[in-house]
Amino acid sequence: MPAPTGYPDHPEHIATMRQAIAELRGEEDAPGAGLAVLGQLVDFAECRGLYFAGGAEANLWGFGTARIVLDEPGGGFWMRLFDLAEPAGLTDEQLYRVFLAELADQQEQGRDDDCPSVLYLKAHGARDLLVHHDFVMRLFATHSPWRAEFFANTQELMRHAMIRSGLGDALFGSSPTGFTVVATLRTDDDQPVKLSMPVLEFDPDNVPIVAAPFDDAEGERIPITHLADTWEVHRATDVARDFFGPTTDEAEATRRAFRGPVIA
Structure with a gap:
């Protein structure tokens, strides 16, 4: 299958990541547990057709930015849970509680393989907690102290999405x-x-x-x-x-959606 437009060949991309891990393992002070978790992350990316984002950042609706770890062709992304603390206005403890509740729901509904929204990787005491962009949106809408501003800012863009998607x-x-x-x-x-x-x-x-x-x-x-x-x-x-139906055009709706904590 050809790579999506603008993306490298996926098998080659994954092979490059595995080679980088192998080279790191050969170093004297290599963090074995951390590399084991990174290997699990590569497995996940390979299984779901994801790409490592290489340091790219996502604008979280004007409330801040966070680094993208895995990029989904088509517009989605995965990022680390605790990178959301500052833009979402939540403590690490609050984020972790929401994450664990989502993980429990995901496991109960059998979504771990088909449609995960959170990912908990661990090996030999090391761990990595990643979240999908749909979780990030729900976090802002339901738990962030900015949730009223988030809803007010994004409602016009959501209206465009509802109509365009046919929902x-x-x-x-x-x-x-x-x-x-x-x-x-x-x-x-x-x-x-x-x-x-x-x-x-x-x-x-x-x-x-x-x-x-x-x-x-x-x-x-x-x-x-x-x-x-x-x-x-x-x-x-x-x-x-x-x-x-939206009351503004999509360009204005997008501008409003990313204006951050000030409603104006």
Whole structure:
């Protein structure tokens, strides 16, 4: 398989790394345990088609930078956990606790081989803790003291991503008709609740049939007239764009996403 554009041949890249480790092992003061962990890292890179980044750094949304250890063709990266302390505004202890919780979830879900987000390498007392860029984003969004700023800064870029990826359409378009009905329902205490529900089919009178949203009849196919007196039918893709659609162009959304801790 040819190497991705802009990247060296992957087998040659891995072979070069293994040769470098072999040469280091020949030195008198070679750190055996550290080299063993590095060997495991090379194994991981070989298995997943990753490249050593050679000192490149990632801009973490304007909150700081951290060195990339492994580069994923296509835009992803892996970096060392504790390099995130300063940009994320967290202590090493806090980072380690979040890492261990993620590792436990990963193992419980069986994602160690197929879709890992954290990597714990150890040998003879040495260790290396690496995290994937999706973990880094979640760390900023859920644990960093900058999480409010992170969300405010990145929401427009996330909207662009939702539309471009088709995920927004999928969320509203998971029906055989491709249509969504928007209606205002009333709760038991007469509070209005606006819902968007996929149209499963239309009856002979062109009334939308939807899945009942209530616990006592969840999933039951019922006409929308059982839920509301008035409603609107829209194409699911239009609803997705109204709901998730960005309000700025992508260049401005990107600028906002990387402006750091100041909301302006």
